[in-house]
Amino acid sequence: MLFNSFSFFIFFPVFTIGYFLLPFRYRWLWLLLASCIFYMAFVPVYILILFFTIIIDYIAGIMIEKTLKHKRSFLIISIAANVGVLSFFKYFNFLSQNLHSLGELIGWNYSLPALSIILPIGLSFHTFQAMSYTIEVYRGKQKAERHLGIYALYVMYYPQLVAGPIERPQNVLPQLHIKHNFETARVVSGLRLILWGLFKKMVIADNLAAYVNPVYSSPQRYSGITLIIATFFFAYQIYCDFSGYSDIARGCSRVMGIELMKNFDRPYASGSISEFWKRWHISLSTWFRDYLYIPLGGNRVSAMHVYFNLLLVFIISGLWHGANWTFVVWGLLHGVYLVTSLLLRRKEKPLVSKSLVNIITTFLLVCFAWIFFRADSVTDAVFIIKKIFLQSGSDAAKLLHDAAFRINMVYLNADRFRFILLVELIVGLEIIQYLLFARSDFKNIFVRKPALRWAGYTALFAAIILLGRFGSDSFIYFQF
């Protein structure tokens, strides 16, 4: 079930009202039922995979806590079950194809049948969330959950089940044990977040997708300038798509009294790549930091070791996104950016000042990496990069003097109205985010003046209805 669907428009109020009307002791069951219905709206049978890992991790958690001697073995069993499921569904075909290609290179006739299965939705998210539970229990930072239903709810909690944020047990489990009463201020705040998330997803991301998708589907047909514009647009498409989802998820959860972690914090205002990763998909970057980078040695090892660890973590992070070399290169690029910035920092004065130049440079580097993330193959990505660098100069001259070029290559078949709207939406988004999240005085005006606040709600609602795209494809991060 998509957050921007009519079904969810019915589902959410029904289950939320039921949640507050039910006695506290039944609420976990109610939420679990809601989560099952929500997940089964995609491919019903895949709920069995969730049940399988839930049972394994639930038992592993208790056994880790109970037995000192075998706690490591139970942790390994839990991780193996989660990684096994993830590998089978997500990486089997990728591995098979690459082994086949490698076999051809060395003259070995290798063939494994390809699996024709649909990837369970949000698999990477809930397996990572499940793993964080057993790891935290193993580390002694979290008590094993004795209530199977509550533990199942921790993994399956519908607002964050299919696209995060990837939560930690310390944050969510205690909240599931507490009774949350209906508090108007909190509920309104949650609804506001839902409205903002829907605006980002349906108005900005989906309209940008209509420009980006045809360009990236057949880059051969478009000019270097078009590819640059499509790449910038994709940067905002993926941001609004994913952060919009996170906002709706957090908003829904907040209405019910369960606070989820913030996943995005104006990432394109970052002055460096390391800052970008503190602001982009925060729940995943902190997951990799806590469960992979630090156990590998973190910053406490030699410089060369740190560089190696960074590259490794980012390559794995790329693979987490999808079984495709494009994601591996995307991750590797970010790793290279970070290593390079560390190398430069050691030799020169630290780049701490967050000037506009730093922000623009970081944004351009991130956009360059997005080319690999969005392209259908590495070959396509290389083609796009070549075209951008070799052709954009001559295109720029055409842009100024050739109206037909502007119509065909910038407005994509005479739709100047849509193009201008997209640019306005992006600029508007950055201004609103800056004023609302970086300037507390501006936010206070909205708090003090209800008329202005209500005008803002109405404007957002009207924008969603009039400019939003209904029935667009699902959220980008669902595929991961």
Place this chain on the structure above:
Amino acid sequence: MLFLKKIILFSAIAAFVLWAYLQFAAVSIEKVKGPDTRTQITQSFENALLIPYNTVIVGSSKAYRGIEPDLLDSAYNFAHDNDIFNQHYYKLQYLLRHKKRIDNIIIGYDYFSFSYISSSRNSIYKNYFDDDYLKDYQLALADLRPGRLDKTFNDFMTITFTNTFKPFITGFFGKDANRPQLTAKGHYKRFGIAADAGALLVHDSANVLAVQLNYFYKLLQLCNINNIRMFLVMLPTTAFENNHYTGAEKQRIDSIAADACTRYTDLHYLRYATDSSFALTDFEDAMHLNVSGAAKFSRRLKDDINKIILKK
């Protein structure tokens, strides 16, 4: 309670804003997109009874745009977008009920003529048709499936709001001289050229639904009883549309027409689907003739119909 009041107040404000938009936008949109669906159908039904003619045209959007009644002898175009055989049948019944004398009927016939049952205009059609009309639209349990509900909702929102915003803004600043027009005799004129239309897509299927096949024969029977001469006309198609269907699908649709011709002696099948005299410049998109294409086709149709009548 305060929260509930606030929710109700916000819903009321939001509803008012959308209502105001729909009222205000209608005038602006008309300047760019021509008359809206309700206006088109209302005018079509009113003029169908007021204007004198003896040949009526029924059909889908292809006939609605592609046949110019002014170029035929005493004709009226009663076709409309999305119309299919059940609507054709009830439209003819409507005319006969109102004592309209019809000598000839031109029935638009397409590869997709049996493939769907359209409810998109029912809120207007129910005011004109027999009560029996809606019996074919009994709410099925399948219609309540989340996926189907989502699609219905999305289609409604897209048609009512998303697709109207750009014409609303454009119309606010001026009139489009090339906006679609509906003539008094029911021809819906569109001016574009397919070559400039960007992506040329054909969405329809060539399935044969039993309900539509049934209405096809009911329509022919109704004409037969009332001594109405029938011309089943497959309008010119673009290569995009023609290639969209398989040979077997096209053959099946043709064989239904051929079979009907053997049953009714006063039924004539005129097939222009692969007529090479119509180029992409005669179309406004992948499926519909534009104004000049419609004029060219209507003259040709008039000649062919006259030949048949003279022969008889």
